Amino acid sequence: MKSPPPSAEQLRASRRQALRALRTLVLLTILLIVAVGAWHERSRSRSWQQPLYAALYPLAADDSPVTRAYVASLDTAAFTDIDRFMANQAHRYGCGLEAPMKTRLKPSLSRPPPARDQGAGMLGTLWWSLKLRAYAWRQTRNGNEPEDIRVFVLYHDPTGTRTLPHSSGLEKGLIGVVHGFARNDMDGSNNVVIAHEILHTLGATDKYDPATDGPRFPDGYGDPGQVPLYPQRKTELMGGRRMIDAHHWEQPESLADVVIGPQSAGEIGWSTHAP
Secondary structure, three states: OOOOOOOHHHHHHHHHHHHHHHHHHHHHHHHHHHHHHHHHHHHHHOOOOOOEEEEEEEEEOOOOHHHHHHHHHOOHHHHHHHHHHHHHHHHHOOOOOOOOEEEEEOOOEOOOOOOOOOOOOHHHHHHHHHHHHHHHHHHHOOOOOOOOEEEEEEEEOOOOOOOOOOOEEEOOOOEEEEEEEOOHHHHHHHHHHHHHHHHHHOOOOOOEOOOOOOEOOOOOEOOOOOOOOOOOOOEEOOOOOEEEEOOEEEOOOOHHHEEOOHHHHHHOOOOOOOO
């Protein structure tokens, strides 16, 4: 005895189930492609077999004429100490590349990257990171030069902005968003933040207490074996501050006052042995 043909409702339910399965398969395929791409990106960026190119895209974060004039006046000389710093630190850890990192100043952009909400949880942060990667792709897809790392530097008029928004560096996508001050005498401190976020994109973690901003001992100190311990002569880049005494610290004025510590060096693929 033949079974009755499926009803229209059963056919619709079957089609819905097939579409759900297809959407799940497409999503899993996309996630697999992204995961493989991220793994390849991470392996290549930490192999240090060839220089990494860091593209710096400046933007005016406000409508101040001071900010716009500063952004228009930027040239490559403002960022050369980043390349020099990375080369000096890499050689301390046995990296054989003469110039492991090469920054390239790119044309200024008018459209800012998406901002991350201060109270964003895990899902909110994930959604923001996806939007940031889409923004970076749209803004830089027509470039002819290699761009291993893309950093969007938003400059603010210091007369109207006392506290800068938080900067970020994403390992997945190798993208940084940096906030700096639009003043020539602050180029050095701006470059410290840029270098800090670049190291985040390469896998380095923060070495400070987020509750206080104070560097952690020992990995957040420029020289945890220094005698006497205070004041520290150098700032560890991922620690972010130079310790003056056990309870006070200050921001470095330039990369001349900064080192990359052994733990951070190991995280980005340099030797794990202290120099």
